Amino acid sequence: MSNYKVFDNLAVSESGFLFSPSTGESFTLNPIANQILHLLKQGETINQIKEKILSEYDIDESSLEKDLDDFINQLINYKIVEEK
Amino acid sequence: MDKKIYERPVIIKQQMGFMNKFGSAPANQPLTHIDNVSVVEMAEKYGSPLFVFSEKKIRQNYRNLNRIFKTRYPKVQFAWSYKTNYLNAVCSLFHQEGAWAEVVSEFEYERARKLGVKGENIIFNGPDKTIEGIKKAIEEKAKIHIDHFDELYDIINITEKYNLKADVGIRVNMDTGIYPKWDRFGFNYENGEAVQALKRIISNERLNLVGLHTHIGTYIMSTEPYKIAAQKLVVLANMLIDQYDIKLDYIDLGGGLPSHNTLKGQYLEAEQLLPTLEQYADAITSPLYDLNLSPSEFPTLFLENGRVLIDDAGFLVSKVLANKRLSDGRRSTVIDAGVNLLFTSFWFKHKVRPAQVSSTYTESATLYGPLCMNIDIIRDDVVLPTLKKGEYLVIMYVGAYSVTQWMQFITLRPNIVMITEEGKIEQLRKSENLDYIMEQEILPEKLKEFSI
Ligand SMILES: Cc1ncc(COP(=O)(O)O)c(C=O)c1O
Numbered sequence: 001m002s003n004y005k006v007f008d009n010l011a012v013s014e015s016g017f018l019f020s021p022s023t024g025e026s027f028t029l030n031p032i033a034n035q036i037l038h039l040l041k042q043g044e045t046i047n048q049i050k051e052k053i054l055s056e057y058d059i060d061e062s063s064l065e066k067d068l069d070d071f072i073n074q075l076i077n078y079k080i081v082e083e084k
Numbered sequence: 085m086d087k088k089i090y091e092r093p094v095i096i097k098q099q100m101g102f103m104n105k106f107g108s109a110p111a112n113q114p115l116t117h118i119d120n121v122s123v124v125e126m127a128e129k130y131g132s133p134l135f136v137f138s139e140k141k142i143r144q145n146y147r148n149l150n151r152i153f154k155t156r157y158p159k160v161q162f163a164w165s166y167k168t169n170y171l172n173a174v175c176s177l178f179h180q181e182g183a184w185a186e187v188v189s190e191f192e193y194e195r196a197r198k199l200g201v202k203g204e205n206i207i208f209n210g211p212d213k214t215i216e217g218i219k220k221a222i223e224e225k226a227k228i229h230i231d232h233f234d235e236l237y238d239i240i241n242i243t244e245k246y247n248l249k250a251d252v253g254i255r256v257n258m259d260t261g262i263y264p265k266w267d268r269f270g271f272n273y274e275n276g277e278a279v280q281a282l283k284r285i286i287s288n289e290r291l292n293l294v295g296l297h298t299h300i301g302t303y304i305m306s307t308e309p310y311k312i313a314a315q316k317l318v319v320l321a322n323m324l325i326d327q328y329d330i331k332l333d334y335i336d337l338g339g340g341l342p343s344h345n346t347l348k349g350q351y352l353e354a355e356q357l358l359p360t361l362e363q364y365a366d367a368i369t370s371p372l373y374d375l376n377l378s379p380s381e382f383p384t385l386f387l388e389n390g391r392v393l394i395d396d397a398g399f400l401v402s403k404v405l406a407n408k409r410l411s412d413g414r415r416s417t418v419i420d421a422g423v424n425l426l427f428t429s430f431w432f433k434h435k436v437r438p439a440q441v442s443s444t445y446t447e448s449a450t451l452y453g454p455l456c457m458n459i460d461i462i463r464d465d466v467v468l469p470t471l472k473k474g475e476y477l478v479i480m481y482v483g484a485y486s487v488t489q490w491m492q493f494i495t496l497r498p499n500i501v502m503i504t505e506e507g508k509i510e511q512l513r514k515s516e517n518l519d520y521i522m523e524q525e526i527l528p529e530k531l532k533e534f535s536i
Contacts, residue, residue: 018095026098030445030470033093059090063472070409071093077413078097 004072004081006041023079032057033071040081046072088399091443092407092470112468115437115478118192119503123401125499127476130405131515133421135487135500137175141397142483143505146181149341149393152361157369161383164205165339166192168390168484169398173502173512175199178393186339186388190217193226207336207388209255209297211235211269218242222250229255229336231270236284236397242288253295253336254281258316260309266301273316282320288329293330296320299338299388303347307359307367313337314371321383322376331377336386337368343395345432345481361392391484398483400426401439405454406472415449417468419477422453422460424493428485429462436462439476442469450478455494487513492521 016034018027027051032053040050046068049058053064075081097184117249119138122393125214127134136274153160163186164178170192173398175185176199185196188210211231213221219242219495230236230252243250249527255279271278285291287383300309317335324330341364346354372385410416423429436451448467453460462479471477490497496516501509 003402005194028096030091030094030443032091033095036093053090056088057090058087064090067092071095073409074095074413078095080095 137502165390260312295334297336311367334384339389341392394483400479422455424491435480
């Protein structure tokens with residue numbers, strides 16, 4: 001599984017508001033998306049993030065993997081992360 | 085320690101240009117229970133998709149509309165529009181409330197008769213009446229509303245051939261300011277055709293002219309067309325009184341009152357946009373007081389409302405099959421109910437609500453049915469909380485023209501249940517099975533075998 005790097009200049013607030021100075025776009029994140037993005041920012045790998053979510057939340061691994069894939073793809077599309 | 089409730093991670097791009105003055109679009113609140121019965125439990129017991137009707141709501145709707153009209157014009161008689169929803173249970177419910185039957189085909193006529201409605205309490209409309217159908221309706225004293233001259237001559241021939249007398253009325257079409265004009269049914273008012281037809285009827289002693297009928301359209305969004313329609317029928321009725329001393333038994337203003345579904349392309353919600361039922365009733369009843377009659381001679385006002393009485397008493401429960409991203413990043417949700425079950429989604433933005441309490445985070449999504457066809461869109465753009473595969477949705481206000489216009493396609497049509505006033509769940513129609521579908525087919529002998 002690949003790992004991802006969050007672009008440096010992004011501003012993410014505690015409440016899940018995200019602003020990208022390079023594109024001028026802003027986004028909102030739900031709490032779990034916000035948590036994942038913060039973990040990515042801290043340099044955690046997708047596997048580490050997966051483990052963390054699985055231990056904290058009531059969700060099975062394969063559903064989570066699908067959702068994570070989808071979420072990461074969106075982050076790539078929105079130019080918020082890039083593959084390391 | 086219990087684990088936290090999971091929801092899908094969601095990121096939503098803010099589109100400043102599209103934000104309206106109310107902030108972001110309101111989310112659709114969960115609808116976990118219908119008449120205190122759990123939606124999820126019903127779906128698990130009867131399968132998904134599932135049509136659910138509320139007896140309580142249907143009766144409330146009927147009593148409310150009946151009261152609104154009766155307080156304005158005491159002689160009111162509703163006739164349930166069978167095509168709107170001809171499930172036996174639904175028809176019987178309206179008949180219990182006192183409604184007659186309004187039918188537009190022999191099939192519907194026979195349904196009403198089988199259910200126990202007497203011919204004399206049936207209004208027979210529509211352009212497609214067969215000779216046998218007309219004969220039977222005459223013998224059973226149904227009120228036949230003549231649609232065109234060919235039908236008038238058919239009726240005359242039948243009464244002569246079988247020595248019968250028929251109770252008839254005519255359907256009148258007219259300019260009520262509605263575009264497009266509904267001038268394909270009945271006799272036209274403006275060009276004198278209606279008067280000509282009336283004269284032809286009056287001159288025939290086998291025909292007993294009992295009423296005038298019009299149905300100006302469906303989902304009429306303002307009161308004025310009804311007022312014009314009632315005024316024009318009153319002009320005809322007064323002409324009959326003044327010139328022929330004919331006092332009609334009834335004037336029938338048809339149906340067409342809108343339900344609280346919002347049309348596609350309509351920005352405001354239907355509730356905010358539409359006149360009240362009281363305002364419609366004022367428009368329909370006030371012209372009737374211009375009839376040149378003493379109060380005891382006033383005709384009965386017939387009404388044939390369909391959608392307004394049942395739409396909000398019907399729900400379609402559907403299960404989420406999958407979530408996808410479209411190529412442009414928009415979310416799409418695929419559910420197990422397609423447009424073949426919900427024709428009305430071509431016209432209406434049906435409200436959609438989740439059936440379980442879920443995340444407060446919402447995202448706009450396109451709601452697709454399972455039909456493998458591009459047209460299979462239940463909602464182009466609906467704001468919903470993130471829903472997981474296997475969770476349920478409730479599509480709202482689907483009581484009218486759904487279970488009569490639905491099509492069997494790819495899969496089988498589902499169960500229909502009703503929640504009774506006592507809180508019981510009664511099954512009204514069983515889901516179809518393969519045998520039921522195949523039963524009507526005939527496979528030619530020479531096509532019975534093949535080897536591939
Ligand atoms: C003759 C006639 N009466 C009544 C109705 C019921 O109309 P609605 O459901 O708009 O009240 C219809 C429906 O098109 C109709 O054709």
